Amino acid sequence: KRSxxxxxxxxxxxxPEVVSVAKDVLLLAGSLxxxxxxxxxxxxxxxxxxxxxVPLPDDTLSVAxxxxxxxxxxxxxxxxxxxxxxxxxxxxxLQLREGLQVFANLRxxxxxxxxxxxxxxxxxVAEGVDLxxxxxxxxxxxxGKPRGFGTNEHGDEIGFNTEIYAAxxxxxxxxxxxxxxxxxxxxxxxxxxxxxxxxxMFWRKRVLALAEEYSDVELSHMYVDNAxxxxxxYPKQFDTIVTNNIFGDILSDEASMITGSIGMLPSASLGDxxxxxxxxxxxxxxxxxxxxxxxxxxxVLSAAMLLRYGLGEEKVADRIESAVLxxxxxxxxxxxxxSAGTKLVGCKQLGEEILKSV
Amino acid sequence: KRSxxxxxxxxxxxxPEVVSVAKDVLLLAGSLxxxxxxxxxxxxxxxxxxxxxVPLPDDTLSVAxxxxxxxxxxxxxxxxxxxxxxxxxxxxxLQLREGLQVFANLRxxxxxxxxxxxxxxxxxVAEGVDLxxxxxxxxxxxxGKPRGFGTNEHGDEIGFNTEIYAAxxxxxxxxxxxxxxxxxxxxxxxxxxxxxxxxxMFWRKRVLALAEEYSDVELSHMYVDNAxxxxxxYPKQFDTIVTNNIFGDILSDEASMITGSIGMLPSASLGDxxxxxxxxxxxxxxxxxxxxxxxxxxxVLSAAMLLRYGLGEEKVADRIESAVLxxxxxxxxxxxxxSAGTKLVGCKQLGEEILKSV
Ligand SMILES: CC(C)[C@H](C(=O)O)[C@@H](O)C(=O)O
Ligand SMILES: CC(C)[C@H](C(=O)O)[C@@H](O)C(=O)O
Numbered sequence: 001k002r003s004x005x006x007x008x009x010x011x012x013x014x015x016p017e018v019v020s021v022a023k024d025v026l027l028l029a030g031s032l033x034x035x036x037x038x039x040x041x042x043x044x045x046x047x048x049x050x051x052x053x054v055p056l057p058d059d060t061l062s063v064a065x066x067x068x069x070x071x072x073x074x075x076x077x078x079x080x081x082x083x084x085x086x087x088x089x090x091x092x093x094l095q096l097r098e099g100l101q102v103f104a105n106l107r108x109x110x111x112x113x114x115x116x117x118x119x120x121x122x123x124x125v126a127e128g129v130d131l132x133x134x135x136x137x138x139x140x141x142x143x144g145k146p147r148g149f150g151t152n153e154h155g156d157e158i159g160f161n162t163e164i165y166a167a168x169x170x171x172x173x174x175x176x177x178x179x180x181x182x183x184x185x186x187x188x189x190x191x192x193x194x195x196x197x198x199x200x201m202f203w204r205k206r207v208l209a210l211a212e213e214y215s216d217v218e219l220s221h222m223y224v225d226n227a228x229x230x231x232x233x234y235p236k237q238f239d240t241i242v243t244n245n246i247f248g249d250i251l252s253d254e255a256s257m258i259t260g261s262i263g264m265l266p267s268a269s270l271g272d273x274x275x276x277x278x279x280x281x282x283x284x285x286x287x288x289x290x291x292x293x294x295x296x297x298x299x300v301l302s303a304a305m306l307l308r309y310g311l312g313e314e315k316v317a318d319r320i321e322s323a324v325l326x327x328x329x330x331x332x333x334x335x336x337x338x339s340a341g342t343k344l345v346g347c348k349q350l351g352e353e354i355l356k357s358v
Numbered sequence: 359k360r361s362x363x364x365x366x367x368x369x370x371x372x373x374p375e376v377v378s379v380a381k382d383v384l385l386l387a388g389s390l391x392x393x394x395x396x397x398x399x400x401x402x403x404x405x406x407x408x409x410x411x412v413p414l415p416d417d418t419l420s421v422a423x424x425x426x427x428x429x430x431x432x433x434x435x436x437x438x439x440x441x442x443x444x445x446x447x448x449x450x451x452l453q454l455r456e457g458l459q460v461f462a463n464l465r466x467x468x469x470x471x472x473x474x475x476x477x478x479x480x481x482x483v484a485e486g487v488d489l490x491x492x493x494x495x496x497x498x499x500x501x502g503k504p505r506g507f508g509t510n511e512h513g514d515e516i517g518f519n520t521e522i523y524a525a526x527x528x529x530x531x532x533x534x535x536x537x538x539x540x541x542x543x544x545x546x547x548x549x550x551x552x553x554x555x556x557x558x559m560f561w562r563k564r565v566l567a568l569a570e571e572y573s574d575v576e577l578s579h580m581y582v583d584n585a586x587x588x589x590x591x592y593p594k595q596f597d598t599i600v601t602n603n604i605f606g607d608i609l610s611d612e613a614s615m616i617t618g619s620i621g622m623l624p625s626a627s628l629g630d631x632x633x634x635x636x637x638x639x640x641x642x643x644x645x646x647x648x649x650x651x652x653x654x655x656x657x658v659l660s661a662a663m664l665l666r667y668g669l670g671e672e673k674v675a676d677r678i679e680s681a682v683l684x685x686x687x688x689x690x691x692x693x694x695x696x697s698a699g700t701k702l703v704g705c706k707q708l709g710e711e712i713l714k715s716v
Contacts, residue, residue, distance in 0.1 A: 090553045120590055125478045141521060147556050152524055159560025160522040163499060166514040193604070195448045198505050202517020225607045229615040232478055232590065246551070249583045250608055257587040 003036040004068040004311055007275070009060065009096075012046040012089060013284025014294035014347075015073025021296035021351035022071060022303040025320060029307075029358050033316045040067065044096065045075025045089035045284075055092025061099045069310035070100070070277045071303060074284035098138055102269035102277050103169070104176040105137040105248065106309070109235075109255035112264060114328045115337055119260030121232070126258060131238040132184060133255055134177040135248025137269055139169045140199075142245045163199045165244065170206040172272065177242035178214040185239035187218045191227045191247055203244065224251070231255055256281055263295030263336045266302035268309045278306040292346035295334040297324055300354060323357035330357075361394040362426040362669055365633070367418065367454075370404040370447060371642025372652035372705075373431025379654035379709035380429060380661040383678055386716050387665075391674045398425065402454065403433025403447035403642075413450025419457045427668035428458070428635045429661060432642035456496055460627035460635050461527070462534040463493040463606065464667070467593075467613035470622060472686045473695055477618030479590070484616065489596040490542060491613055492535040493606025495627055497527045498557075500603045521557045523602065528564040530630065535600035536572040543597035545576045549585045549605055561602065582609070589613055614639055621653030621694045624660035626667045636664040650704035653692040655682055658712060681715035688715075 008023060010016035023039060030037045042060040049055050055075075064070045075089040085091060111119065111129040119126035144162035152158050174190070181188035190207045192200035204221055211219045222230065224247045230237060231251065235258050243251060256262045262282050269277040280298030288294060301324060308317035332353045333342045345353065366381060368374035381397060388395045400418040407413050413433075422428045433447040443449060469477065469487040477484035502520030510516050532548070539546035548565045550558035562579055569577045580588065582605045588595060589609065593616050601609060614620045620640050627635040638656030646652060659682060666675035690711045691700045703711065 085559070088553060094554070120480055120483045120592075121478050122480055142554055144518070149556060149560060154524075156524040156526055157560070158522055158524045159557040160502070160520060161555045161557045162518060162520055164516055164518040166510055166512075166516045168514055193607075195446060196452070196500055197519045198507060199517040199519045201443070202507060202515070225611040228586065228608045228612040229620075232612065232615045234478075247608075249551075250586045250605075253583040254586040254590065254612065257590045262587075 002034060003038070005038045005040065005066070006306070007064045007067040007070040008039050008041045009044040009064070009070060009072040010041065010047070011044050011073040011075040011284060012077050013074055013286045013289040015075065015284055017292065017294045017347045018280065018296040018299035019071060019073040021347060021354070022299040024351060025300050025323070025354055025358060026303045028355055029316050029319050032319070032358070033313070035313065035316060044072065045092050046077050046080045048092060049080060049087060049089065055087065055089050056095040056099070061096065064096065064100060064275065067275050069275045069306045071306055072277060072279035073299065074280065074282065076284045077286040094142065097269060097277065098143065100274060100277055101138060101271040103136060103138040104173055104270045105135040106180065106268040106270065106305070107133040107135060107252040107256070107265070107281060109133065109252070109259050109265060111259045112261065112328060115261045115264065117339060118337055119258060121258055121260070125235065126260065129235045129258060131235065131255060132180060132240045133248060133252040134173065134180060134240060134242040135252055136169065136173040136243070136245050139165055140245035163197065163246070165199055165203055167206055170203050171210060174207045174210050174242060176270070177240055178210065178217050181217045181240035182214065186216065187220070187239035189220045189222050189238055189241050191222050191224050191241055191243040191251065193224050194221070195223060207242070227251055228254060231258060252281070261337050263334065264297050264301070266298050266305050268302070268305040270309060276306065276310040278302040278310060292348055293335055294347045295336050296347050296351055300324060319358060323354050326357035327354050360392060361396070363396045363398065363424070364664070365422045365425040365428045366397050366399045367402040367422070367428060367430040368399065368405070369402050369431040369433040369642060370435050371432055371644045371647040373433065373642055375650065375652045375705045376638065376654040376657035377429060377431040379705060379712070380657040382709060383658050383681070383712055383716060384661045386713055387674050387677050390677070390716070391671070393671065393674060402430065403450050404435050404438045406450060407438060407445060407447065413445065413447050414453040414457070419454065422454065422458060422633065425633050427633045427664045429664055430635060430637035431657065432638065432640065434642045435644040452500065455627060455635065456501065458632060458635055459496060459629040461494060461496040462531055462628045463495040464538065464626045464628065464663070465491040465493060465610040465614070465623070465639060467491065467610070467617050467623060469617045470619065470686060473619045473622065475697060476695055477616060479616055479618070483593065484618065487593045487616060489593065489613060490538060490598045491606060491610040492531065492538060492598060492600045493610055494527065494531040494601070494603050497523055498603035521555065521604070523557055523561055525564055528561050529568060532565045532568050532600060534628070535598055536568065536575050539575045539598035540572065544574065545578070545597035547578045547580050547596055547599050549580050549582050549599055549601040549609065551582050552579070553581060565600070585609055586612060589616060610639070619695050621692065622655050622659070624656050624663050626660070626663040628667060634664065634668040636660040636668060650706055651693055652705045653694050654705050654709055658682060677716060681712050684715040685712050
């Protein structure tokens with residue numbers, strides 16, 4: 001099959017601007033390889049709340065489920081910040097992840113040589129960083145029950161959540177991570193808090209048990225507090241990291257910031273079958289929305305991940321990634337990654353420059 | 359009362375070496391201010407496991423409880439890494455925190471001008487960083503119940519923990535943090551994950567409610583994933599941070615690493631009444647134990663915190679902190695903070711140099 005249906009979820013803030021660029025790039029690169037792409041645009045997040053009253057309309061989820069892959073811009077904004085939980089844009093995203101059962105969140109943090117000075121880390125520390133955080137995305141404390149509010153035995157009000165992992169949840173994310181590590185540098189670091197938490201001891205035990213099947217991968221374990229230090233101290237020690245939902249949320253953002261240019265970083269969320277969800281790791285940046293200032297690189301690179309991991313179209317993915325590098329080499333930059341001596345352009349023009357290099 | 363009893367818990371690895379230096383410094387500085395200090399040395403962690411079979415002997419806890427303050431070195435080591443949970447050195451530390459009810463963990467992260475180049479962050483980013491993480495230490499997922507292992511409704515094995523906070527727990531840590539922020543830069547940032555977790559929504563609601571009483575303190579809220587990025591991007595934006603036990607574990611270690619010299623950083627753990635627990639934030643460093651290579655500065659600065667926060671002896675604390683700065687200015691360094699042009703010394707000699715400056 002060389003014809004695919006893609007669900008586009010532009011979302012909020014700068015989402016529509018960056019998704020529009022990525023769509024054009026996908027179309028052009030696809031056509032050069034004889035691939036036909038059908039796009040369906042649907043509502044998610046704040047845009048969906050405003051139009052339909054819910055952050056994930058049924059229609060969006062069912063179209064997404066039936067498509068071959070989903071490309072998301074970004075969601076959220078000040079406007080909906082005070083909403084109750086079930087009416088938050090974020091809740092729509094969590095429901096989408098759960099609905100698509102995309103349990104494996106792949107978040108590469110790679111320093112582009114052209115942008116190494118954007119990092120707040122010293123050049124010699126940031127240069128060459130190229131790591132992948134594999135975050136469990138549909139389990140753990142994000143979804144665990146019981147959760148809520150109540151009163152304890154002393155009559156004191158409480159709020160609570162449950163961190164919980166079942167064997168099959170740990171096993172499937174660990175397998176994804178072992179396979180990725182195998183294709184990358186062959187090193188996997190499992191991050192947990194097994195010196196304190198039972199959920200982490202269980203996680204570590206399952207990961208260790210699987211290690212026998214992946215004897216070609218060098219497995220290590222690290223406590224999450226130490227990992228948060230080591231990412232700053234010597235990020236190049238890491239190849240692939242696997243961790244739970246909440247630790248992955250924190251560490252993958254930390255790892256992204258190490259690169260200094262989160263406007264460059266894509267992500268992929270994959271399930272066992274069914275469409276994957278691809279999105280830039282940056283947010284909706286409401287303060288620059290509609291001003292043609294957004295950096296579309298991360299969404300374009302997410303589109304490349306969509307081709308590679310979602311559709312198995314490696315060659316088209318390679319072509320898009322090369323076009324991004326070429327555009328960087330030609331010196332084109334949006335404001336967030338601009339430095340003296342480079343060419344400052346808006347979101348649209350950067351899109352056109354990428355198209356020229358595709 | 360100008361006579362105090364101090365419990366010393368040297369612990370494991372380099373613990374005994376650094377505590378021995380701090381004890382000498384306490385004795386000298388105290389005597390210069392007419393203070394009498396009585397020390398009782400007790401077992402904790404691996405040392406206690408080897409001698410008594412448990413990581414926190416009853417005798418240690420009861421002596422600690424009856425004393426005016428507790429100074430701890432460090433615990434843990436490879437030797438006990440594979441122990442079952444109730445026989446881990448870490449468990450002894452958690453039991454001690456719970457036993458002393460020291461719910462407020464104060465972890466300053468301050469960049470010493472003399473050591474700014476030790477940071478992996480660029481000089482302009484690291485220079486002048488001076489923040490305080492106030493971490494809740496006796497609640498949350500560390501102590502929440504239910505916890506353990508089991509089987510779910512599909513017959514799948516599980517591991518689980520409970521993140522839970524009661525109103526009085528949030529209120530008391532928030533009050534400590536507001537008071538500290540008030541004495542520092544007047545800014546408090548409460549870190550949570552209130553866009554996903556009920557325990558965090560509850561936390562935020564309680565902190566907000568208290569804010570009225572501290573209208574002179576500028577309160578902000580930040581999601582934990584963003585906080586982990588902001589600490590790297592622009593750490594100087596922070597003055598005082600307050601957060602829960604697990605987020606505090608991760609973020610305070612991250613903040614320490616930003617300074618580049620975790621061998622310099624002390625911590626204090628305080629309760630409502632009863633003795634506080636004071637310890638360097640570094641670990642037991644088993645690989646350099648017994649080699650006279652350890653950096654005793656963090657433990658000496660923990661002794662200063664003991665005087666300031668534990669005994670209210672501000673002047674003696676000031677004297678010790680000045681002695682540390684003077685020793686740094688004279689150029690004395692242990693290996694972990696050594697750089698060209700400074701004088702490399704061992705743990706003992708550094709102790710003697712500090713004594714000369716007291
Ligand atoms: C928006 C929020 C719910 C989300 C998360 O915590 O997973 C975000 O931080 C992310 O990492 O994708
Ligand atoms: C040793 C461990 C149990 C402890 C913690 O997680 O609290 C340590 O990391 C700390 O921060 O003091």
